[in-house]
Amino acid sequence: MTQAIEQHDAAADEAAQVVTIDNYMEQPVVLDVNHVEKWFKLPTEQASGLKQAFINWTKGIKGYKKQQVLKDVTFQVHRGEFFGIVGRNGGGKSTLLKIISQIYYPNSGSVHVEGKLVPFIELGVGFNPELTGRENVYLNGALLGFTPEEVDAMYDDIVEFAELEDFMDQKLKNYSSGMQVRLAFSVAIKAQGDILVLDEVLAVGDEAFQRKCDDYFTKVRQDPTKTVILVTHDMSAVKRYCTRAMFIRNGEVAAIGDRETVSESYTLANLEAAQEENERKQQEALAHGREEYPNGLNERCPLLRTYGVSPLMLTSDDVFRFAVEYDFDETDDFYLAIALHDIRRGGITFDTGARNPQMHLTKPGHHTVYFEMPLDLFNNGEFRLITSLRTPIPGDDAMTDAVAVALDDNACTFVIRDPRNTNYALINNRALSITPISEQEAEAAAAEQRAHEHASATTPAQKHTAQ
Numbered sequence: 309m310t311q312a313i314e315q316h317d318a319a320a321d322e323a324a325q326v327v328t329i330d331n332y333m334e335q336p337v338v339l340d341v342n343h344v345e346k347w348f349k350l351p352t353e354q355a356s357g358l359k360q361a362f363i364n365w366t367k368g369i370k371g372y373k374k375q376q377v378l379k380d381v382t383f384q385v386h387r388g389e390f391f392g393i394v395g396r397n398g399g400g401k402s403t404l405l406k407i408i409s410q411i412y413y414p415n416s417g418s419v420h421v422e423g424k425l426v427p428f429i430e431l432g433v434g435f436n437p438e439l440t441g442r443e444n445v446y447l448n449g450a451l452l453g454f455t456p457e458e459v460d461a462m463y464d465d466i467v468e469f470a471e472l473e474d475f476m477d478q479k480l481k482n483y484s485s486g487m488q489v490r491l492a493f494s495v496a497i498k499a500q501g502d503i504l505v506l507d508e509v510l511a512v513g514d515e516a517f518q519r520k521c522d523d524y525f526t527k528v529r530q531d532p533t534k535t536v537i538l539v540t541h542d543m544s545a546v547k548r549y550c551t552r553a554m555f556i557r558n559g560e561v562a563a564i565g566d567r568e569t570v571s572e573s574y575t576l577a578n579l580e581a582a583q584e585e586n587e588r589k590q591q592e593a594l595a596h597g598r599e600e601y602p603n604g605l606n607e608r609c610p611l612l613r614t615y616g617v618s619p620l621m622l623t624s625d626d627v628f629r630f631a632v633e634y635d636f637d638e639t640d641d642f643y644l645a646i647a648l649h650d651i652r653r654g655g656i657t658f659d660t661g662a663r664n665p666q667m668h669l670t671k672p673g674h675h676t677v678y679f680e681m682p683l684d685l686f687n688n689g690e691f692r693l694i695t696s697l698r699t700p701i702p703g704d705d706a707m708t709d710a711v712a713v714a715l716d717d718n719a720c721t722f723v724i725r726d727p728r729n730t731n732y733a734l735i736n737n738r739a740l741s742i743t744p745i746s747e748q749e750a751e752a753a754a755a756e757q758r759a760h761e762h763a764s765a766t767t768p769a770q771k772h773t774a775q
């Protein structure tokens with residue numbers, strides 16, 4: 309009995325040490341990034357010879373332009389944290405990881421690392437295709453600063469995790485790319501480092517290996533001595549593992565803090581960027597004419613797009629206002645049909661119907677129409693409005709032809725993020741509630757409903773007779 313209690317206490321102590329958003333500040337800082345700036349010189353005008361170089365110099369032409377990739381990046385990671393870094397392509401995440409891993413040096417600012425850092429940021433670095441799997445493990449171990457004896461001690465573990473027991477004496481060049489990734493990743497995580505730096509590793513390997521990585525991350529998250537810094541585009545990975553996260557946008561820290569807030573800022577930035585990009589493409593197409601039509605559009609209807617007029621991230625209290633821009637010149641009798649697609653849960657949540665009188669359009673040509681939709685029923689989620697332009701089929705009151713559909717970039721995606729919405733259901737608990745009642749209340753209410761049903765089923769004439 310005493311032993312059982314002791315065991316329980318030990319487990320409780322261990323659990324108490326798991327680093328979370330609430331206690332990470334109590335842990336020592338293991339990565340301190342201070343005002344880091346990084347730029348690259350991109351060549352502009354090549355000097356073809358000494359003479360040209362001299363002429364360029366006299367004219368003050370530098371022959372390169374400075375591309376600033378990181379701007380005043382400052383953050384700290386504490387021991388035991390699982391720290392996520394997110395951002396769009398080209399935002400500077402990999403460059404930051406390379407600076408943290410001392411592959412690049414910053415142009416200004418400083419990085420201080422406490423403990424042994426193991427990077428897994430680019431496949432192939434530290435591996436030689438002409439060597440066997442076994443030799444590569446030792447080579448990589450040496451590059452990470454381990455002695456051959458230390459690699460001996462972890463070798464079996466690495467091979468077992470990679471599930472490559474039968475292949476270790478084959479040359480790496482004969483491995484499939486998935487096998488190479490497995491070996492490299494196994495070395496990185498089984499090497500007994502203090503800080504593991506990973507770039508997009510979740511996107512590699514087959515399903516079974518990913519599950520294994522998933523188990524590993526779940527375990528390492530509970531270990532207060534191991535720190536993980538993970539760059540990913542996968543918001544579900546951020547929400548599953550990370551203590552905290554940081555969003556890097558155009559080389560700057562756009563958001564840092566709890567994983568929900570950061571992944572929301574990232575989602576919003578993506579939605580806004582997609583909408584801006586779509587707008588730009590439309591303008592370009594209108595100015596220069598189209599060579600080919602986007603998915604869903606055609607010569608008859610070269611433009612149909614739905615876009616948010618309201619912000620794209622809203623709460624259940626908001627009303628979402630959006631616009632549908634179209635270009636259709638054939639008839640004065642056509643309709644829009646709008647379907648609301650629930651991206652998170654799947655399926656069409658709502659559909660206006662193909663011949664909704666409110667969606668009847670009468671102006672051919674290039675126009676924009678505006679709509680509003682209250683969101684008070686909905687829970688948190690991501691929703692996409694898919695619009696189609698339809699013409700009635702002559703002689704049929706119900707059927708229509710879909711002339712064009714606003715899909716992909718032409719559809720509009722918005723998200724509802726309301727801190728009051730806590731469950732997964734589509735309809736929020738202010739729109740619909742399920743409340744516990746007693747058996748007596750249930751029986752009494754049901755009896756009343758039955759009596760009411762009976763009374764309304766009885767015709768007035770019968771009622772009269774009964775009286």
Ligand SMILES: Nc1ncnc2c1ncn2[C@@H]1O[C@H](COP(=O)(O)OP(=O)(O)OP(=O)(O)O)[C@@H](O)[C@H]1O
Pocket residue numbers: 348349375377395396397398399400401402403404
């Ligand atoms: N060695 C280099 N020389 C010149 N420019 C570079 C170099 N490395 C990165 N860049 C530039 O720096 C910018 C940031 O790149 P980086 O790879 O850090 O972004 P990222 O956020 O990791 O993107 P992704 O998600 O696509 O991996 C890009 O514009 C890239 O072209």
